[in-house]
Amino acid sequence: MRISPTATSEPDFTDSRRSRDKFRVWWIFAALVLLGIVWFFFQLFGMTSSIVVSKETTFILEPLGTDGLPDFSAYLQNRASEGVTPENNAAVLTWQAMWPGELAQKHWLPMAEALGLKSIPSAQDSLVNVHHSSVRETIASWLVEQNSESTEGTDKFSSEDEFQEWCDVAAEELIDQSLDRPWRTEQCPPLADWVKNNQRPLDMLVEASKRPHYFSPSPSSFEGQDSSIVAMLLPGVQGMRSGVRALLARAMWHLGEGRNAACWQDLLACHRLPRLVAQGDFMVSQLVAIAIDSMACRGTVTLLHRGELPPKEVRQIFVALNEMSRVSSLERSSIESNRLMFIDAVIRMSKGKMDEQEIGSAGTDPLMAMSFVAFDWNFILREGNRWYDRLAETLGKTTREQRKVGFQEIQNDLVQLTTATKSPRAALSSMFNRKHRSKLVSNILISLLLPNVEAVKNAEDRGNTLLEMTRVAAALAVYRAEHDEYPEKLTDMVPGILPKMPLDMYSDQPFIYERKSDGGYVLYSVFENGVDDGGTDFGGEIVDGEWVEEQPENVDYGASDLVIRVPAPAFELPDPAKEEEW
Numbered sequence: 001m002r003i004s005p006t007a008t009s010e011p012d013f014t015d016s017r018r019s020r021d022k023f024r025v026w027w028i029f030a031a032l033v034l035l036g037i038v039w040f041f042f043q044l045f046g047m048t049s050s051i052v053v054s055k056e057t058t059f060i061l062e063p064l065g066t067d068g069l070p071d072f073s074a075y076l077q078n079r080a081s082e083g084v085t086p087e088n089n090a091a092v093l094t095w096q097a098m099w100p101g102e103l104a105q106k107h108w109l110p111m112a113e114a115l116g117l118k119s120i121p122s123a124q125d126s127l128v129n130v131h132h133s134s135v136r137e138t139i140a141s142w143l144v145e146q147n148s149e150s151t152e153g154t155d156k157f158s159s160e161d162e163f164q165e166w167c168d169v170a171a172e173e174l175i176d177q178s179l180d181r182p183w184r185t186e187q188c189p190p191l192a193d194w195v196k197n198n199q200r201p202l203d204m205l206v207e208a209s210k211r212p213h214y215f216s217p218s219p220s221s222f223e224g225q226d227s228s229i230v231a232m233l234l235p236g237v238q239g240m241r242s243g244v245r246a247l248l249a250r251a252m253w254h255l256g257e258g259r260n261a262a263c264w265q266d267l268l269a270c271h272r273l274p275r276l277v278a279q280g281d282f283m284v285s286q287l288v289a290i291a292i293d294s295m296a297c298r299g300t301v302t303l304l305h306r307g308e309l310p311p312k313e314v315r316q317i318f319v320a321l322n323e324m325s326r327v328s329s330l331e332r333s334s335i336e337s338n339r340l341m342f343i344d345a346v347i348r349m350s351k352g353k354m355d356e357q358e359i360g361s362a363g364t365d366p367l368m369a370m371s372f373v374a375f376d377w378n379f380i381l382r383e384g385n386r387w388y389d390r391l392a393e394t395l396g397k398t399t400r401e402q403r404k405v406g407f408q409e410i411q412n413d414l415v416q417l418t419t420a421t422k423s424p425r426a427a428l429s430s431m432f433n434r435k436h437r438s439k440l441v442s443n444i445l446i447s448l449l450l451p452n453v454e455a456v457k458n459a460e461d462r463g464n465t466l467l468e469m470t471r472v473a474a475a476l477a478v479y480r481a482e483h484d485e486y487p488e489k490l491t492d493m494v495p496g497i498l499p500k501m502p503l504d505m506y507s508d509q510p511f512i513y514e515r516k517s518d519g520g521y522v523l524y525s526v527f528e529n530g531v532d533d534g535g536t537d538f539g540g541e542i543v544d545g546e547w548v549e550e551q552p553e554n555v556d557y558g559a560s561d562l563v564i565r566v567p568a569p570a571f572e573l574p575d576p577a578k579e580e581e582w
Contacts, residue, residue, distance in 0.1 A: 049376055049377065049378060051069060051347060051350065051377050051378060051381070052378050053068070053069060053070065056381075056382050056385060057343075057378050057381040057382060057385070058070045058343055058347075058381065059339060059340065059343055059385060060072070060075055060340070062075075063075060063078070069347060072229050072340045072341075072343065072344040073218075073220070073221065073227070073229055073232065073344075075340070076229070076281050076337065076340065077217065077218070077221060079281070080215050080279070080280065080281060081215045081217070083213065084213045084215040085116075086115065086116030086117075088211050088212055088213050089115070089116075089211060089213050089214065089215050090208040090209065090211040090212075090213065090214045090273075090276045091115065091208075091214050091215055091216040091236060092115045092116065092117065092208075093204050093205070093207055093208035093211070094204075094205060094208045094214075094216075094236065094239075094240065094243060094273075095111065095115060095121065095216070095236065096117070096121045096126070096201075096204060097126060097127050097201035097202075097204040097205050097208065097243065098126055098127045098201065098205075098239050098242065098243055099120075099121035099122070099123055099125075099126040100121075100123055100126075101235055101236065101239040101242075102235035102238060102239060103219065103235050104219065107219040107222055108120050110219070110222035111217065111219065111222070114217040114221075114222075115217070125200060125201070126201055127198055127201035127202065127205075127242070127243065127246055128194065128197070128198055129242045129245075129246065130175055130178070130179075130194065130242075130245055130246045130249045131172075131175055131242070131245065135175065135190075135191075135194050136168065136171045136172055136175065137168075137171075138190045138193075138194075139171035139174055139175070139188065139190045139191060140164070140167040140168045140170070140171040141167075141190075142188075142189065142190045143167040143170055143171060143574070144163070144164065144167050146573075147163075147167070147576055148163075156576060156577075157576070163576070166576060170574035173574060174188055174191065174573070174574065175191070175249070177571050177572070178191055178248075178249045178252055178253070178571070179245055179248045179249055179252065179295065179299070180248065180252065180295070180298045180299055180302055180568065181252060181302065181568060181569065181570060181571040182252050182253075182255040182256035182302065182306050182570075182571060183252055183253060183256045183571040184253075184256045184257055185253075185257065187256075187571060187573065188573070191249070191253075192253065194249075195249065195250050195253050198246065198250075201246075202246060202247060202250055202266075205243050205246075205247055205269060205273070206247070206265060206266065206269040208269075208273070208276075209268070209269035209270075209272035209273050209276065210272070211276070213276075213279065214276035214277060214279045214280070215279075216234075216236030216237070216280075218232045218233050218234060219233045219235065220232045220233045228341075228344055228345060228348055228353075229337075229340060229341045229344045229345075230341050230344070230345060232282075234280070234282060234284060234285070237277060237280060237282075237284055237285050237288050238284075238288065240273060240274075240277050240288060240292060241288060241291070241292055243273065244270050244273055244274070244292040244295060244296065245295070247266045247267075247269055247270050247273075248266070248267075248270055248295060248296070248299050250266050251263045251264075251266035251267050251270070251299055251303075252299065252302070252571075254266065255302065255303055255306060255307060256571065260303065260307045260309055260313070261313075263303055263307065264303060264313075264317060267296060267299050267300050267303060268320065270292065270293075270295065270296035270299065271293060271296045271297075271300070271321075271324060273292065274288070274289035274290070274292045274293040274296070274327050275289065275293075275324070275325060275327055277289045277292075278327055278328050278329055279329075281336075281337040282337055283330075283337070283338065283451060283456055286328040286329065286330055286456065286460070287456065287459060289327050289328055290327055290328050290459050290460055290462075290463035291463075293327040293463060293467065294462075294463050294466050297466050297467060297469075297470040300317070300321070300470055300473075300474075301470055301473045301564055301566060301568075302566075302568055303317075304317065304473055304474055304476075304477035304566075305473075305477065305520065305566040305567055305568075306567065309477070309481060310481060311478065311481040311482050314474065314477045314478045314481045315478055317474055317477075318471070318474040318475060318477070318478050318497075321467075321470060321471045321474050322471055322474075324467070326464050326467065327463055327464070327467070328460045328463065330395060330453070330456060330457060330460055335388060335391055335392045335395065335453070338388070338449075338451045339384075339385065339388040341449065342384045342388070342445070342446075342449045342450070343381060343384065343385075345445070345449060346377065346380055346381055346384065346445060347377075349445075350375070350377045375434065375437060375438045375441060376434060376435065376438040377438075379435070379438045379439070379442065380438055380441060380442040380445065383439075383442040383446065384442065384445065384446060384449075387410075387446050387450055388450075390406075390410055391410065391450075391451075391453050393406070394406030394407055394410060394453075395453060395457065400461065400505055400506070403454075403457065404454075407453070407454035407457075411454070414446075414447060414450065417443045417446065417447055418443070418447045420440075420443060421440060421443045421444050421447065458528065461505060461506075462527075462562065464505070465504065465505055465506070465525050465527075465562055466562060468502055468505075469511060469523055469524075469525065469562070469564050470564075471502070472490070472498075472502055472511060472513075472523060473523065473564055473566075475493050475497045475498050476493070476521065476523070478493075478497050479492070479493050479497060485515075485519075486515050486519075486520075486521050487515070488515060489513065490510055490511065490513045504525045504526060505525075506525055506526050506527055506528065506530055507525075507526045507530055509526075511523055511524065511525055512524050512525075512526070512532060512535070512561075514535075514545065516545075518567065519567070520565065520566040520567045521565075521566060522535050522542075522545040522563065522564070522565045523563070523564045523565075524537075524545075524561040524562060524563040524564065525561060525562040525563075526561055527560060527561045527562045529559055529560075531559065532561070533559050533560050533561050534561075535561055535563050535565070536559075536560050536561060536563070537560060537561060537562065537563035537565075538560035538561070538562065542563045542565050545563070545565060546565070547565060547568070547569055
């Protein structure tokens, strides 16, 4: 038998080599993935650059805080208080006249000390707002007494409660009338009592208006906390509305009782106070100033027509109105101060100190975690400054039409910017690229924080136009005082009273004027649409140059004018008998 040799073979290293190669590939792949993860988190969290103090980033260079960055709140407070003393600061008197206003009790002592007062003012001696519930209730009770004995009007109401409700509403209407219509003590004794009881604080407001400066320190500076400019409290500014309304009510009372000089003294204070308020750095200061000066203009027009002043006194008012500066200063408040708000907000976000309540936009929780993510904060600051430079350039353009075009271009770019922030592609790329991420965040913050300067500028234009029309009304009053009637046309006053014809900024043409058969006139600007809409006021009280009790339903107040119509309706007590429907 043949025995075959035992079969033997050499070891097969191929599978082993393949296994090792596969392992090596997976190891390399895992390493690359790990490196990618490390790189991703490093670029996401570990590449933040420190903020550089420069004109292009922080805009201001001093004063510096303990972190080496500008202290924006201190900068604004120092600028507003420059040259201010307790003796020349109108806020010292306005706060005493209207103490404590909206001021929290914990801020009473710090505010008194900051103003240079020796003690905390007494709230019992301060002004009672003419629209305060106690004033309204007193007038309403008087109306109940006046009308309860008459069944001619009260039988229109189904119950005493309904009649009381009507008296409450009527009391509010009476107060509103008292701000721009002459009235007498016998027409509303409770309102006259309110004037007499508030003589001291009202006189204090008049004295305050004669001072050159207005600096009301923000209560936020008393807290000793790191608060943002956006959240800065400004209670003194808002309180000025109440003060001016109160002065207007007293001015119309003086006018109704024939005390023209006293009326003008109060009205002059109502013109001066908004110009003091406008010294503030913030946009709200300008808006409040514009609003209350417009109220003063309406009261002044009423005095010029109803007061029947002699030529010398009318000319004094005419000169005073022409010497007044324009009330607001948007170039500083809307641009520089809001620019600092933006920069301060960005810096606070970089430190994780800004929340959605300070930004003023809900759903911004991700922004509060920004300090943990790597951004080029200097890039974000430069981008913000670039937008504010555009706003400043547009605001500084010569004509209203040029500004309108510039603001429209900014608005179009803002729409594109906002749309870009919602792009999934932009969100994805921002996760892997710090530059893209910084650009996305800058777009978000600009869309949230850039102010609507055009709307505020429109309000300023409206206020300045009404002031110019009030000056024309004063010239018309001078002409009437010297000729016993208003002129047939505005050119009759040039150059005897007016050195040249004032132009309507909305049309670059003279204001539209018509003498009326009732001894008055209508004077108006074509307003924002640039079209003569027949003297229909944007407020809806004047249609086709005439006062209306009820606004017609078919009137388009978007197509309207800015109108002065004299004489205004007389102060009139509400009569329940005239109520067609309650």
